[in-house]
Amino acid sequence: MDKVEVVVAHSERATLRVGDVFLKVDADQARIDAELEAMSLAPVPTARVLWRRPPVLALAAVPGAPLGRLGGPSTGTPAAWAAAGAAIRTLHDAPLPPRLGRAGRSTAVLAAELDDECRLLVTDGLLPAGLVARSRRVADAALRPWSPAFTHGDLQIAHIFLDGDHVTGIIDWSEAGRGDPLYDLATFTLGHTDRLDDLLAGYGADIDLDLDLVRAWWSLRTLLAVRWLTEHGFDPYAPGCEVDVLKSLA
Template identity: 65%
Template sequence: MVAVDEVEVVIAHDERATLRVGEVFLKIDADRARLDAEVEAMTLAPIPTPRILWRKPPVLALAALRGTTLGTLGQPSTASPAAWAAAGAALRSLHDAPLPPWPGRSVDKLAADLEDECEWLLANEVLPTGVLPADVVTHNRRIAETVLRPWTPAFTHGDLHVAHVFAEGDTITGVIDWSEAAPGDALFDLASLTLGHPERLDDVLAGYGDADRDLIRAWWSMRCLLAIRWLAEHGFDPNAPGCEIDVLRAQM
């Protein structure tokens, strides 16, 4: 038996938690359907994902990936341009794959969510983590609304945070956290990956291929506006350097 020095809490909130025990990650999710979808998405995705060791709901055990994450919000990425391009190429493979067999979020649902979140943000200008002026919200809403148009659905990861992509040298070794995978707008994944790292967009598109940069930037605004309330209510700080509120301010 391999000795384990400690149990690390990677992330925890009232919906789910992830623990690291040596080289094993334990994902605990009370939503059985979400856990089922995550497992199926990892099985269907044509790109590297963590190896599933065992599954006994509400727990999913995954093997650790080799390498390190592409980056962290608020800090410069030390990954090479080639690694970012490789992430773009992996995304292209994912977006070209057959769609997962469950629905994604519709344009109408996205518009309704944007309306709700902006109303909340305007009513709660002083957040527990800082101040978000009304003009920042309204300006970014105008930008975000440009993504509300028909799109051809692609197999999207749905939460392609830069810390969810692992690389070893110039090679992508895997992508984690597939709980939000669904048919959706491919540009949302590109925006999620480069959120807070706009200087890496050229590198990503070098591997991915041509994409509408204005819509990617609009998805930066959309993703941040939709995320801030959830983050604040679950103990995260959207006002931390390089995070959601900084991104919104940079869009001004």
């Protein structure tokens, strides 16, 4: 019998692996509905849905391996990173989905979230006030008008799988919807700044990319994540992870 592996678990959801089957347990069925809808609309490879019996969604394992993880070395050839960039561009060029995704929050909403998080990061003693202030100034550049695209919304480097230089699947679509495409590009390259050019080689040179905007999204996303990660059993202070990213940007 295959053993049960806990892939990730916190108070909102858990993902278990049994052999080649992933079991996503989520009390919020609206989130599962959103994930299934996004997977059905996305013009890129996704995990095959095996069955759904609330609160569990069963997915087949995606072949291949991700290009790396936050805090670890970036792997894969330049061609593999370009292939990931091409897949992301295919998603961003697709018809807009009906839902607003995590990457689609308005600048006013994001600014309010940033205000709250920056205050709590300091008052709770999670980060020094000077680092938070400098990081917030970097993040402010992301608060600008943008044209919506079909975005993944949580496109961590561990969420795109490849076999060699071929994308075999993109996982974890619960935050997908209409949003700022730069959010996806910044999320995917967080902590792996040296591979941004390789990614963009596949994404397409026609993108109007300002590196300061990418840095702004790196800072914004990280500021909003540190407290949540800490409260849910993750370690944003590990070498190369979120806090180190903030320090390097500020």
